[in-house]
Amino acid sequence: MDTLAWSCRIKTARRKKRLVKTDRDKQLIKLAKRSRQIDEQLRSMPMVTIDKPYQRGWKRTFVLTGDMKQSRKAKFYEVLLSKINTVAYHHDKSFKRKKRRKCRYVFKEMEQLLQEFTAHKWNANKANLTDEEKSCFIRVETIDSNSRNIKVNYVFSEPWRYTLKVIPHIVTHVKLMDADLKSESLVIANHIKNYDLWPRINLLTRGKSYSWYYRYYERQKYINKLKNKPRYCSKEAYLDL
Structure with a gap:
């Protein structure tokens, strides 16, 4: 019997499986869209002001040293600090963490550094660094053990100009929260985490199942040193590669 002449054809087993998979993918796309x-x-x-401010632990940040405050370039480094400063929070004023070492626990001080810029952030320059401020950074290359790629960071070359200062963390504003939205967000997040759905969602929405992080780094064996060299360069420019 020829089923092509029928007004409604019978679905084959392969088509049924495909429809189930397609419907599941549509549900995942809808779930990711709702999560966003x-x-x-x-x-x-919005942020709302509370009636009685209270202290919630301590915070540590960078400030200019005493000598730098008296220097002629104090204003320049003060503006630069506002772009690369970092803040750490802790319940104890000593900023020490318990760490196990040689079958016993010791307290080790938390490390805090100034902000470093990746190659992508450096080129985007969202921090609005000027040319004079960029001259204070150096290029540092490290090898990422996970991706086996060369990781490029731009690090501030004069960290001795700043020192750490611990001040009380006073809470004066709190963010207004919606209990229903927060509960729905946790339900969606737990469902995606428990069933490991992020790889499939990334494949459907972004075209790739892995993280965006590796898009900005090229493997060492695939780097072509002649790619950006014009053909009219001198012979010495090619011999230096």
Whole structure:
């Protein structure tokens, strides 16, 4: 019997499996879209002032040293600090963490560094660094053990100009929260985490199942040193490679 002449054809077993998979993918796309909408709504919640401010632990940040405050370039480094400063929070004023070493626990001070810029952030320059400020950074190359790629960071070359200062962390504003949105966000996050759905969601929405991090780094064996060299360069320029 020829089923092509029928107004409604019978679905084959292969088509049924394909429809089930397609419907599941549509559900994952809808789930990811809803998760993004909830995150945007939670981020757009306003900050409200509380009646009684309270202290919640301590915070540590960088400030200019005493000698630098008296120097002629104090204003320049103060502006630069506002772009590369980092803040750490801790419940104890000593900023020490318990760490196990040789079958016993010791307290080790937390390390805090100035902000470093990756190659992507350096080229994007979202921190609005000037040419004079960029001259204070050096290029540092390290090998990433996970991706086996060369990782490029731009590090501030004069960290001795700043020192750490510990001050009380006073809470004066809190973010307004929606209990229903927060509960729905946790339900979606737990469902995606428990069933390991992020690789499939990334494949459907972004075209790749791995993280965006590796897009900005090229493997060492695939780097072509002649790619950006014009053909009219001198012979010595090629011999230096």
